[in-house]
Amino acid sequence: MTASVLDDLRTRWVRGFVAMPELDSVEAPRQPAIRTLLSLAGSGHGTVLSLKFPYRTTPLPQPGTSAMDKELARVDMALGAVLDKVDILVIGNEPFLETRDEDRATRLNPFYEAVAAHVISERRKRCGSECRTRLYMGALNRLEDPAWRTPAVDAWLAHVKATPEIEGVDIHPHVAAIEHARAYTDYVLPRIRSEQRFLATEFSLVHWWKQHWSDPVPAVYADRYGVAAGTPVWQEVRDAAADAVSQQRWRDLLMNSPWFASRKDYLTNQVRQFRATGRLAVAAYGTLQQPAMVRDIGPTKMPWLLNSLYANLVVQPSANGDMAHNPAFYDAFRALQDISSGV
Numbered sequence: 001m002t003a004s005v006l007d008d009l010r011t012r013w014v015r016g017f018v019a020m021p022e023l024d025s026v027e028a029p030r031q032p033a034i035r036t037l038l039s040l041a042g043s044g045h046g047t048v049l050s051l052k053f054p055y056r057t058t059p060l061p062q063p064g065t066s067a068m069d070k071e072l073a074r075v076d077m078a079l080g081a082v083l084d085k086v087d088i089l090v091i092g093n094e095p096f097l098e099t100r101d102e103d104r105a106t107r108l109n110p111f112y113e114a115v116a117a118h119v120i121s122e123r124r125k126r127c128g129s130e131c132r133t134r135l136y137m138g139a140l141n142r143l144e145d146p147a148w149r150t151p152a153v154d155a156w157l158a159h160v161k162a163t164p165e166i167e168g169v170d171i172h173p174h175v176a177a178i179e180h181a182r183a184y185t186d187y188v189l190p191r192i193r194s195e196q197r198f199l200a201t202e203f204s205l206v207h208w209w210k211q212h213w214s215d216p217v218p219a220v221y222a223d224r225y226g227v228a229a230g231t232p233v234w235q236e237v238r239d240a241a242a243d244a245v246s247q248q249r250w251r252d253l254l255m256n257s258p259w260f261a262s263r264k265d266y267l268t269n270q271v272r273q274f275r276a277t278g279r280l281a282v283a284a285y286g287t288l289q290q291p292a293m294v295r296d297i298g299p300t301k302m303p304w305l306l307n308s309l310y311a312n313l314v315v316q317p318s319a320n321g322d323m324a325h326n327p328a329f330y331d332a333f334r335a336l337q338d339i340s341s342g343v
Helices: 003-009 020-024 032-042 066-082 108-127 151-162 178-191 206-211 219-225 233-242 247-255 266-276 330-339
Strands: 013-019 046-052 088-091 134-140 166-171 197-200 280-283
Touching: 003 032, 003 330, 013 020, 013 032, 020 066, 032 046, 032 066, 046 066, 066 108, 088 108, 108 134, 108 151, 134 151, 134 197, 151 166, 151 178, 166 178, 178 197, 178 266, 219 247, 233 247, 266 280, 266 330
Parallel strands: 013 046, 046 088, 088 134, 134 166, 166 197, 197 280
Antiparallel strands: none
């Protein structure tokens, strides 16, 4: 992520996350996400940093243990670099996905509540009541599914509501339909204080794309580019990742696919839905395709790369070197910046 990309998108906000174990081997100010956010904060951009605690395969530390002390020491490293410099600090990235199944109902809330208490205390000591950095808890996933609206999630939201220093909660509505995203705000907002707000630091239709990932490429596309009839979309995307296609060919693939073209207004409609609540703080959307998105593409891989505002890893750049755009969402994102500089 560079300032020139943000300028191209007309946005003044940027979000990143840091996986806390990285701070064992790199100084916090040099960690790539933190380093980039600090640079952009210095040039006047709004910044959001999420602290990611990856405990999907190991037990979450319990408060009062040496393992917890080690985790809080990592937190202190991050705080030393970003407090009073970034605008928003999110305590957690996707806790209910990044925690072992067996720990969600028992260890998760005590762990994150202890981290939050520590951050609140350190913020008070290090930069006082006028600190630039605001605190949110995050982020909640899969709330469109009633099975994920558990007592542990309710306890999470109760903690957010009961803690004056926390200004709200983050949500990540990666869904199959825009109606499913509404379930997030309908569930979360009544359970926190009326003055608290929400972030949507990630959101997308990736589960809708996944439903159509093995659909055949459009017939008109197959005829135009000499592709065998019945070739699945994922295979055509895999080929593009191996040998980038022209911008016109990428547009033809997606915009002739009814499942994609019918969602061309998704980004506009989703942000309008968030804003209509009157309680949106910041929404952030995926910008660049990342190497992991194009690695080992197959029928079971999540097609995150279809979300991105740039098709930088599957499409040839223009003659002047500009990255190719998402044919549906790039212009919509830029137009949304004209409405509000905060989203």
